[in-house]
Amino acid sequence: MSExxxxxxxxxxxxxxxxxxxxxxxxxxxxxxYSTVYxxxxxxxxxxxxxxxxxxxxxxxxxxxxxxxxxGGLSMMLGVLPIIPMFxxxxxxxxxxxxxxxxxxRGRLIxxxxxxxxxAFCSSLGLNVLLTLTGFADSSQTYREVADNQYGVAxxxxxFLYGLISPLAEEVVFxxxxxxxxxxxxxxVLAIVASGLFFGAFHGNIVQGVYGxxxxxxxxxxxxxxxxxxxxxxxxxxxxxxxxxxxxxxPLQEVLFTVAGCVVLLVAAGCVWIVWKRDGE
Numbered sequence: 001m002s003e004x005x006x007x008x009x010x011x012x013x014x015x016x017x018x019x020x021x022x023x024x025x026x027x028x029x030x031x032x033x034y035s036t037v038y039x040x041x042x043x044x045x046x047x048x049x050x051x052x053x054x055x056x057x058x059x060x061x062x063x064x065x066x067x068x069x070x071x072g073g074l075s076m077m078l079g080v081l082p083i084i085p086m087f088x089x090x091x092x093x094x095x096x097x098x099x100x101x102x103x104x105x106r107g108r109l110i111x112x113x114x115x116x117x118x119x120a121f122c123s124s125l126g127l128n129v130l131l132t133l134t135g136f137a138d139s140s141q142t143y144r145e146v147a148d149n150q151y152g153v154a155x156x157x158x159x160f161l162y163g164l165i166s167p168l169a170e171e172v173v174f175x176x177x178x179x180x181x182x183x184x185x186x187x188x189v190l191a192i193v194a195s196g197l198f199f200g201a202f203h204g205n206i207v208q209g210v211y212g213x214x215x216x217x218x219x220x221x222x223x224x225x226x227x228x229x230x231x232x233x234x235x236x237x238x239x240x241x242x243x244x245x246x247x248x249x250x251p252l253q254e255v256l257f258t259v260a261g262c263v264v265l266l267v268a269a270g271c272v273w274i275v276w277k278r279d280g281e
Contacts, residue, residue, distance in 0.1 A: 022181055022185070026177040027173060027174075029083060030080060033082050041071045048060075069157060072161070076165055076170075080172050080173065090181065093180065112226060112231065115276045119218075119222075119273060120236075120239045122265045124242050127211055131207060136210070146205065159245075162240040162244050163237055163241045166240060170202075171219075175223050176229055178195050182195055183224070196220050197217075200213025219235050225277070
């Protein structure tokens with residue numbers, strides 16, 4: 001209880017500059033930790049390449065995309081560790097402010113997770129198809145390079161990396177800490193919009209910036225409505241897996257990557273959102 005009181009005092013007694021720093025610091029810390037681990041792992045890989053035989057080097061060359069993906073995943077896992085204490089602190093504050101909302105029955109939680117999964121599937125694929133059909137997805141060379149690297153990862157490794165590691169690490173940082181802090185300092189509306197845009201900018205190119213910004217705002221809305229961290233995490237996981245798996249299933253692409261498919265997906269996402277929102281009122 002005293003820790004919750006201390007958090008409340010911090011929220012009301014900080015200057016504008018300090019609040020901005022409290023929001024930016026977790027991202028900077030995560031980026032620094034992630035980059036440090038990535039550099040160390042890259043150095044180890046290079047040392048192994050120099051010390052091992054030609055057969056090992058050829059194997060690593062053939063699996064370069066998978067190696068890079070696994071390196072990135074390990075860097076995310078280790079890079080997020082310094083953020084965990086902040087994450088726990090924000091969850092403590094959130095639970096104290098929404099004690100009645102979070103005490104939901106198992107049936108209610110299962111229902112909301114089901115809605116979340118459907119919304120994540122429809123909205124992620126719908127927006128992905130829209131960006132592709134309009135040609136926007138081809139407007140960034142950086143995005144094309146990132147996409148080629150992602151889909152160059154071995155399929156099983158990609159499922160684990162993009163379905164678990166990436167959603168968990170990014171949700172801890174962006175929704176678990178940054179969004180919650182912005183909500184305490186600036187209120188829910190600004191927190192939803194700003195944290196979503198910040199999440200989009202984090203991806204480093206215009207295509208993923210637009211996609212990530214839209215998804216980030218939607219995940220923040222869901223988190224604000226539900227107050228359970230599992231909801232944005234599950235949304236992120238399903239979204240990543242839906243887009244990743246669809247890229248490997250050509251018959252599914254032929255159906256979805258059409259104007260009709262795009263309309264159906266986006267309309268379905270809108271309907272699910274309206275039904276869920278009304279259900280919670």
